[in-house]
């Protein structure tokens with residue numbers, strides 16, 4: 001298998017900004033509580049006429065433009081999402097149609113907030129083999145539509161957005177390897193209980209609250225502050241590098257306090273990471289590519305840097321990718 005790298009990035013954030021003060025009008029919360037507990041100041045909310053596929057298309061178009069690749073040249077689209085447009089067909093297929101990537105295969109993956117690290121691993125394995133020259137990896141989410149807007153313990157945490165990367169074979173640098181893990185014993189720690197086959201909407205067991213995102217926040221916290229450093233150390237061990245070799249970490253933007261705790265456990269200063277959770281909240285499977293793109297644009301990441309992307313979330317699932325930028 002040949003080495004593969006990211007040759008173009010794209011992102012899309014809806015224009016509508018919802019500030020913490022706006023949430024104060026809807027639920028019993030405060031700007032102060034949200035900032036103290038999470039670091040979030042505002043998030044973006046997609047307008048009603050947009051679906052997850054539309055956000056993905058905006059981000060993917062930018063990634064293709066930035067790499068000079070036409071839609072017909074795309075061989076594969078992998079979309080990480082836990083907020084698909086519809087239960088089926090795949091949202092990736094809808095994205096493929098909207099982009100006009102008529103020569104590509106396309107499929108979704110769902111690893112919730114760690115979707116991106118999984119999609120990048122899968123994408124780089126395809127792109128490293130023959131027959132796959134241009135692989136689009138996208139994370140796209142509209143969490144505002146799966147949240148219970150009356151439930152203050154979850155509704156203030158998330159936002160909508162999409163990020164995308166175009167992968168190609170590369171002679172120098174690129175993805176060195178990935179490390180992924182799931183613990184399905186925690187599959188109910190973060191969940192939407194109804195709407196699938198177990199409890200279909202409108203069935204006897206269906207309760208209206210169960211159509212929405214639910215989370216045991218404290219259990220997720222305990223998991224995340226361990227999962228973050230474990231994933232980083234594990235991927236470094238896999239690729240034969242050490243923590244001192246790391247130039248930059250891009251974490252899933254779940255909570256600024258989790259990122260601070262994770263960086264502290266790794267013994268790394270906060271200037272070795274980039275956060276935008278202050279502006280976008282938690283955009284689940286989209287947060288890492290959005291943050292990666294902004295960190296590159298801000299010149300925090302330079303050619304030759306060892307960059308680790310690390311994700312953790314529903315499943316429970318977690319993992320990391322190591323790449324030379």
Ligand code: ACO
Pocket residue numbers: 028029030033034037038112113114152153154156190215217218220221224254255258282284312313314
């Ligand atoms: N505004 C004001 N008060 C609130 C709010 C709110 N929005 N939400 C909860 N509270 C209250 C609670 O009701 C509770 O009040 P009580 O003591 O009177 O009962 C108090 O604040 C403390 O609640 P806790 O849930 O114990 O607060 P905690 O310190 O655990 O912080 C938080 C909550 C921020 C959610 C934290 O647990 C956390 O960050 N967990 C991780 C969540 C996460 O990262 N999820 C991402 C993964 S999700 C995915 O993969 C899609």
